[in-house]
Amino acid sequence: MTGVIEMEAVTKVYRGRAGTTAVDGISFVVGEGETLGIVGESGSGKTTVARMLLRLTRPTSGRVLVGGSDIWQANRAERKRLPRIVQAVFQDPFASLDPRMRVGPCICEGSCRVFGRKEAAADVDRLLDLVGIPRRYADYYPHELSGGQRQRVAIARAIAMRPTILVADEPVSALDVSMQGQVLNLLTDLRAEFQLTCVFISHDLGIVRQFCERVLVMQRGKVVEEGDPGEIFLAARHPYTQSLVAAIPRIPA
Amino acid sequence: MNSNLLPELPARSANPGRVGALEIAGLCISRRERRQPISLVTDLSLSVADGEIVGLVGESGSGKSLTALACMGLLPRGVAITAGDVRLGGISLVGMERKKLRVLRGSSISMIFQDPLASLDPCARIGSQMVETILAHKDISAAEARKDAVELLDRAGIPRAAERMRCYPHEFSGGMRQRVMIAAALVLKPRVLIADEPTTALDVTTQAGIVELVLELRRELDMAVIWISHDLGLVGQLADRVAVMYAGEVVEVADVQHLFAVPRHPYTHGLIRSGRRGEFGARFGFIRGSVAEPGHWPGGCRFAPRCDRVLAGCDRHPELALLDKAGVRCINPMTGGSGQ
Numbered sequence: 001m002t003g004v005i006e007m008e009a010v011t012k013v014y015r016g017r018a019g020t021t022a023v024d025g026i027s028f029v030v031g032e033g034e035t036l037g038i039v040g041e042s043g044s045g046k047t048t049v050a051r052m053l054l055r056l057t058r059p060t061s062g063r064v065l066v067g068g069s070d071i072w073q074a075n076r077a078e079r080k081r082l083p084r085i086v087q088a089v090f091q092d093p094f095a096s097l098d099p100r101m102r103v104g105p106c107i108c109e110g111s112c113r114v115f116g117r118k119e120a121a122a123d124v125d126r127l128l129d130l131v132g133i134p135r136r137y138a139d140y141y142p143h144e145l146s147g148g149q150r151q152r153v154a155i156a157r158a159i160a161m162r163p164t165i166l167v168a169d170e171p172v173s174a175l176d177v178s179m180q181g182q183v184l185n186l187l188t189d190l191r192a193e194f195q196l197t198c199v200f201i202s203h204d205l206g207i208v209r210q211f212c213e214r215v216l217v218m219q220r221g222k223v224v225e226e227g228d229p230g231e232i233f234l235a236a237r238h239p240y241t242q243s244l245v246a247a248i249p250r251i252p253a
Numbered sequence: 254m255n256s257n258l259l260p261e262l263p264a265r266s267a268n269p270g271r272v273g274a275l276e277i278a279g280l281c282i283s284r285r286e287r288r289q290p291i292s293l294v295t296d297l298s299l300s301v302a303d304g305e306i307v308g309l310v311g312e313s314g315s316g317k318s319l320t321a322l323a324c325m326g327l328l329p330r331g332v333a334i335t336a337g338d339v340r341l342g343g344i345s346l347v348g349m350e351r352k353k354l355r356v357l358r359g360s361s362i363s364m365i366f367q368d369p370l371a372s373l374d375p376c377a378r379i380g381s382q383m384v385e386t387i388l389a390h391k392d393i394s395a396a397e398a399r400k401d402a403v404e405l406l407d408r409a410g411i412p413r414a415a416e417r418m419r420c421y422p423h424e425f426s427g428g429m430r431q432r433v434m435i436a437a438a439l440v441l442k443p444r445v446l447i448a449d450e451p452t453t454a455l456d457v458t459t460q461a462g463i464v465e466l467v468l469e470l471r472r473e474l475d476m477a478v479i480w481i482s483h484d485l486g487l488v489g490q491l492a493d494r495v496a497v498m499y500a501g502e503v504v505e506v507a508d509v510q511h512l513f514a515v516p517r518h519p520y521t522h523g524l525i526r527s528g529r530r531g532e533f534g535a536r537f538g539f540i541r542g543s544v545a546e547p548g549h550w551p552g553g554c555r556f557a558p559r560c561d562r563v564l565a566g567c568d569r570h571p572e573l574a575l576l577d578k579a580g581v582r583c584i585n586p587m588t589g590g591s592g593q
């Protein structure tokens with residue numbers, strides 16, 4: 001099976017006295033337009049997977065393929081093109097936006113290098129509409145926005161590059177429950193509109209079940225279970241997944 | 254804001270026969286500003302009985318943590334109680350001498366925080382930190398204090414407690430560190446424990462362990478607990494009664510089953526809807542807009558700008574009124590179950 005994203009026996013060992021194996025020989029494929037969820041507790045290696053996919057952390061061994069080519073063997077031109085294919089939204093919108101850059105320039109910072117200053121700047125209004133932020137906010141600084149609005153700006157900034165792949169690493173865990181739904185619905189809409197392939201990392205199996213078509217459960221750097229999130233939610237096979245499902249605080253229906 | 258002129262509501266307890274361990278009555282908190290003070294919490298009344306767990310729920314910025322800090326006499330500089338009272342076993346804590354308050358803090362009322370790493374001294378072994386606390390309050394020998402500390406660590410689920418007394422905070426995992434914090438907070442068997450989002454930074458399985466621990470200790474010590482959280486699902490699992498806060502005031506207070514079965518305030522209903530998860534592809538529930546900052550609250554109902562049930566009368570500030578078995582601050586409350 002080939003897919004848009006392929007990880008082949010990828011391992012990441014962080015150097016240190018003991019040498020921590022963050023990701024231990026994992027392989028998976030994400031098909032075009034598919035959303036793959038990765039769940040696990042802190043320290044299970046989910047974020048390291050995302051970082052290797054974004055070309056931020058070099059794998060110790062194994063291959064990471066995006067669109068069939070190994071991003072860690074890419075030449076200069078291919079490396080330059082990568083941000084137009086893969087974009088990311090991170091957990092903490094307080095840390096991921098430059099506090100000294102206004103919202104407008106922040107959104108088109110990357111895209112104006114690719115599409116030209118004029119076109120990218122003209123795109124800002126459309127992007128703000130798309131993520132549901134009033135156009136006048138283009139002149140605001142990030143600190144003037146709420147957490148949810150900041151995360152929308154981060155999403156607009158990612159979408160501005162017209163990527164085909166979106167990696168979202170805990171995009172709502174820093175937000176209030178009442179805000180999470182707004183951002184998740186927005187991601188759902190954008191995913192449909194731009195036919196995005198998504199990798200969605202979360203510790204919340206409930207959210208993954210509602211947002212992802214397929215899920216990998218990671219524990220200590222290994223995939224312990226893989227499948228349909230709805231089925232896993234009802235009948236997990238691996239004891240670790242069972243304990244994760246059992247521990248979710250649920251609102252009585 | 255003239256809400257401190259509103260009449261004080263009688264404290265509603267789930268078990269009216271019992272004594273309120275902690276009673277908050279008409280509490281108002283403001284921040285001093287150059288021009289005029291800004292209200293942060295207004296007219297908050299809540300009581301917790303011995304052995305009862307009350308959940309305090311709301312979005313960030315609703316004043317939950319400030320309320321907790323006010324009970325502890327630990328409000329930050331420039332923020333002060335402007336009206337109302339906090340009574341611990343009938344004794345008023347507001348305006349109490351700092352020395353006396355210090356004696357109560359730790360021995361009668363204790364608090365645990367979200368980030369245990371920030372509350373523990375990184376340079377001191379956890380054993381000596383706990384022993385220090387005990388010796389500050391109790392006239393016993395260091396050896397006895399040590400024995401008490403080991404016993405509580407053991408009770409809090411720290412394996413090989415006697416050995417771990419020699420460890421530094423960084424040598425523990427997040428969940429274990431929170432267990433240490435709980436042990437340290439309970440070492441003097443306080444009557445009231447305030448827990449401010451103690452599990453937010455923890456994994457769900459670790460969280461479940463901490464919840465279990467607090468439930469056990471509550472039974473054992475007949476402790477009154479205020480559990481602050483933004484997670485209604487979590488509070489639903491552990492609290493007997495829930496108070497929902499919005500923009501510095503309680504908008505709904507009810508027994509936990511009642512609150513989930515018939516949420517009356519549109520905000521409570523929105524929170525429940527937001528926390529519910531469904532099948533793949535289903536829309537996520539949410540509350541539109543975001544919380545107004547203190548100083549920018551509307552004069553009428555503070556939730557009105559985000560509410561779908563606004564009436565003409567919503568431009569007047571509603572009072573917390575008794576409706577069935579719940580206190581609700583809304584003139585157009587929801588009627589049916591939470592499914593509507």
